[in-house]
Structure formats: C-alpha cells, structure tokens
Amino acid sequence: MTAIAENTAPSRGFDQAEFEARLARAQSAMRDARMDAILLTNEPEVRYFTGFHTQFWESPTRPWFVLLPLSGKPIAVIPEIGRAGMEATWIDDIRSWPAPRPADDGVSLLIAALGEMPRRFGRLGVPMGHESLIRMPLSDYLTVIAGAEGLEPVDAAPLLHGLRFIKSSAEIDKIRQACTLTSAAFEALPDLMRAGQSELEICRAFRIDLLRRGADQSPYLIAGSGPGGYDSIIMGPTERLVEEGDVLIIDTGTTYDGYFCDFDRNFAFGRADDAVRQAYRTVFEATEAGFRAARPGATTSELWTAMWQVMEAGGALGNSVGRLGHGLGMELTEWPSNTAEDGTVLAPGAVLTLEPGMEFLPGRQMVHEENIVITDSGAEWLTRRAAPELPVVT
Numbered sequence: 088m089t090a091i092a093e094n095t096a097p098s099r100g101f102d103q104a105e106f107e108a109r110l111a112r113a114q115s116a117m118r119d120a121r122m123d124a125i126l127l128t129n130e131p132e133v134r135y136f137t138g139f140h141t142q143f144w145e146s147p148t149r150p151w152f153v154l155l156p157l158s159g160k161p162i163a164v165i166p167e168i169g170r171a172g173m174e175a176t177w178i179d180d181i182r183s184w185p186a187p188r189p190a191d192d193g194v195s196l197l198i199a200a201l202g203e204m205p206r207r208f209g210r211l212g213v214p215m216g217h218e219s220l221i222r223m224p225l226s227d228y229l230t231v232i233a234g235a236e237g238l239e240p241v242d243a244a245p246l247l248h249g250l251r252f253i254k255s256s257a258e259i260d261k262i263r264q265a266c267t268l269t270s271a272a273f274e275a276l277p278d279l280m281r282a283g284q285s286e287l288e289i290c291r292a293f294r295i296d297l298l299r300r301g302a303d304q305s306p307y308l309i310a311g312s313g314p315g316g317y318d319s320i321i322m323g324p325t326e327r328l329v330e331e332g333d334v335l336i337i338d339t340g341t342t343y344d345g346y347f348c349d350f351d352r353n354f355a356f357g358r359a360d361d362a363v364r365q366a367y368r369t370v371f372e373a374t375e376a377g378f379r380a381a382r383p384g385a386t387t388s389e390l391w392t393a394m395w396q397v398m399e400a401g402g403a404l405g406n407s408v409g410r411l412g413h414g415l416g417m418e419l420t421e422w423p424s425n426t427a428e429d430g431t432v433l434a435p436g437a438v439l440t441l442e443p444g445m446e447f448l449p450g451r452q453m454v455h456e457e458n459i460v461i462t463d464s465g466a467e468w469l470t471r472r473a474a475p476e477l478p479v480v481t
Contacts, residue, residue, distance in 0.1 A: 096343070099344045105257060106136065106138060106176075109136060110136060110160070110161065113125070116246050116250065118157065120212070120243075121210055122211065123156075123205065124204050125154070125213070125247070126211060126212065128221055128223050132153075132214070133153045134417065135250075136153060136161050137153060137173065137176045138177060139169070143169065148186070149169075149186040149192070150192055151163075151166070153165075154197075155212075157204075162180045162200050163181045164196050164197045166185075167185050167186065198231055202235070202236075209238060212242075213240045213241070214242070214243050215241075217244065218248065218421070251414075251416060252422065255436070258438075261345070262346045262438055265347060271300060276289075276292075279292045279296065280354075282480070283330075285329070287324045287326055289335070290323075293308070293339075297339075302342065303343055304341070305341040307339060309321055309323055310324040311335075311336050312327060312336070314332050314333055315332065315363050315451060316451030320336055320452065329356055330356065331357035333355070333356045334353060334363055335355075337352060337354075338351035338454075349415050349456065350457055351456045352478075353454075353477060354480050357479070357480070358479065362451075363453070364476070365402075365447075366445070366451075367477040368476070368477075369397065369401030369447070370455035371455055373394040373443035377393050377411070378457075379393065381433065381439070381441075381466035382465045384432065386430050386431060387425045387439075388430045391427050392427070394411045401445070401447075402447060404447065404449070406445055409426070410425050410429075411426070412441045412456070414439060416438055425442070433461045435463050436460070437460070439460075440459075441458075443455055455473065
C-alpha cells in the first residue's frame with residue numbers, strides 16, 4: 088500500500104557538526120562541574136553523542152559503553168557485533184570484545200580506557216539521579232568503579248538532563264514531523280472507528296494508519312474508555328467494546344528517526360453529556376493557559392500553576408497523574424516535569440508536553456495533551472491543535 092504523503096520529511100541522521108556541538112556543550116558543562124569524564128550506558132545518551140542508532144538495544148544481553156572525556160572525542164567500548172555500526176558514525180576510538188562474555192563483559196576494556204583519562208579533578212560523572220539509568224550489571228559497575236583509581240563517581244544526571252532539554256533545530260524538525268504525522272492520523276481516526284469495536288481494534292487500525300503515513304513506529308499507544316469518561320489512561324487498549332455514550336482516549340508516543348511525539352485525543356461515541364463536554368472544554372482551556380505561560384524565562388512550575396488554576400476553577404476534584412506535562416525528545420518522557428515544585432527555567436529550544444488532566448466526577452477523568460517548543464518570543468505548537476469541543480463519533 089502506498090504511503091500517505093503529509094509533507095516533506097526532514098532528512099534522517101545528523102551532520103557531524105551537530106555531534107561536535109553537543110560534545111562541546113557537554114565538555115564546557117563538565118569543566119564547570121569538575122568532571123574528568125562521563126560514563127554513558129543507556130541508548131538515548133549513547134545515541135545523542137555518537138549517532139549510533141540501532142534497534143539492537145531491545146536485547147538485554149550485551150552492555151554498551153561510551154566515555155565522554157574532558158577533551159577529545161568520545162570513546163566507544165562496545166560488543167563486536169556493533170563495531171561496524173559504530174564505525175559508520177563520527178566516532179574513531181572504538182574498542183570491542185566478543186560479547187556476551189559474562190566473566191568480563193567489557194569491564195577490563197572499560198577500566199583500561201578510564202585509566203588513560205587525565206586526572207584533573209578526580210571525578211567521574213555517572214548518571215545516578217532522578218530519571219537516569221545505569222544499564223549494566225551492578226556487580227560489573229562496582230568492579231569498574233573500584234578499578235577506576237583516582238576517579239570518584241559523582242552524579243552526572245543533572246548535567247545530561249540540561250544538555251538534552253534544549254534541542255537543536257534539526258532535533259525539533261524530527262519531533263515536529265512525528266507530531267505532524269500523528270496529528271493527521273488522529274484527524275482521520277473517526278472514519279476508522281465505530282461503536283461496537285474494541286479498544287484493541289481501534290488502536291490497531293490507528294497504528295497501521297500511522298505507519299502508512301510514514302511514522303517509524305508507535306511503541307507507546309495506550310487507550311481507555313468508559314461511560315461518560317474513563318477511570319484509567321495507562322492500562323489499555325483492552326478487549327473492552329466501546330459503546331454508545333462512552334468516551335475514548337488514545338495517547339500515543341510515535342517516532343520519526345528516533346524522536347517522539349507524545350499527545351492524546353478524546354472522542355465521544357454517539358452522544359456526550361454536559362459534564363463530559365464541560366470537562367473537555369476545561370482541559371482544553373487549561374492547555375491554552377499553559378501555552379500562554381510558556382516563554383523563555385518562565386518555569387515549569389508557572390506552566391503548572393496556569394493550567395491547574397483553570398482546572399480548579401472548572402471544578403477539578405484532583406489529578407492522579409502527578410504532573411501536567413514533561414520534557415520530550417529521544418524518549419517518550421524526558422526531564423523535567425511540569426509540577427508545582429519543579430521550577431526548571433525554560434529557554435528557546437526546550438520541547439515540552441502540556442498535559443492537563445483532572446478527575447471531574449468521582450471515578451471519571453479527562454486528560455488532554457499537546458506538544459510545544461519554546462521559541463525566542465514565546466512558544467509554538469508542534470501538534471495540530473485538538474478541536475475545542477469534544478468530537479462525537481456517530
């Protein structure tokens with residue numbers, strides 16, 4: 088079947104200058120943080136600095152390591168199966184071993200590479216904090232740290248979060264493309280669904296349409312439905328049949344060239360009562376308020392306040408999600424979170440979701456989500472805006 092053309096897709100991958108700029112920003116931040124090197128072990132961070140983009144990370148068998156030195160290019164310490172792929176990136180120093188080798192799965196190679204690092208500060212950055220991951224066996228990590236003489240492990244998560252929070256124009260183009268394809272699929276969805284279908288059937292048709300339009304994949308596609316609202320937004324899609332009077336939410340993280348969109352749409356089937364319509368209008372207006380508050384120098388907490396005030400005035404009983412949006416990019420959800428306490432300062436290039444959600448009657452929720460990018464003068468929608476009134480599928 089021929090793919091549906093939506094627009095001119097941005098080119099895949101990045102120029103070497105993109106990676107050089109990322110590394111320069113990282114090394115400047117490392118000097119400020121007094122780190123001699125940073126150890127990277129998870130997919131987004133390895134890909135961010137190298138361009139190594141493979142689905143092979145789905146296999147948990149092999150660890151992968153990249154070292155960011157205080158000066159010079161990154162060093163890859165990876166299984167031999169990935170060597171040819173890494174050689175196609177801008178990385179020159181690639182050290183490999185015949186993984187899997189549980190007795191020494193790259194540990195001695197990694198310790199040797201760390202041993203070559205100049206000790207200026209005596210500190211090794213390792214992502215340790217909130218929303219970070221060390222993707223290697225704990226016993227191997229402890230062995231590496233013990234063998235990295237003269238290097239004290241310190242938390243590099245805040246540094247890495249800050250770097251990845253501000254996107255380049257090329258990154259934003261990829262996120263915008265994912266948003267454009269998914270917006271079009273959501274707009275076409277009413278013609279693909281009807282009462283009597285299951286959540287699974289509807290989501291399957293939606294996913295197929297996304298792929299036809301040029302999306303790479305939709306690894307995150309959830310749904311929830313119920314009479315006059317829904318009680319959960321993370322457990323479906325299920326085999327539940329959507330009936331007249333139900334509200335269905337579909338939330339997807341769809342990718343283009345390794346970058347996510349993350350937003351939802353709500354649909355009523357046959358009819359919608361006044362409480363449901365009012366709840367939808369409330370979260371729609373809350374998203375508008377968040378968008379108006381989004382500008383350089385504002386904080387994620389100001390976005391939260393702007394959205395929550397609208398929902399509170401609209402009769403919200405509470406919010407079970409815990410936040411009203413988050414960062415977005417190479418991962419479905421990235422740092423930071425739009426909460427009352429987060430306080431992250433926004434700057435041009437930051438990509439965020441606005442996700443106001445509320446319990447509008449006991450056991451009944453309404454959630455709405457859009458994607459934006461901070462610009463020099465304010466914010467720009469990356470998604471095509473949802474309808475201001477709840478769509479009704481007849």
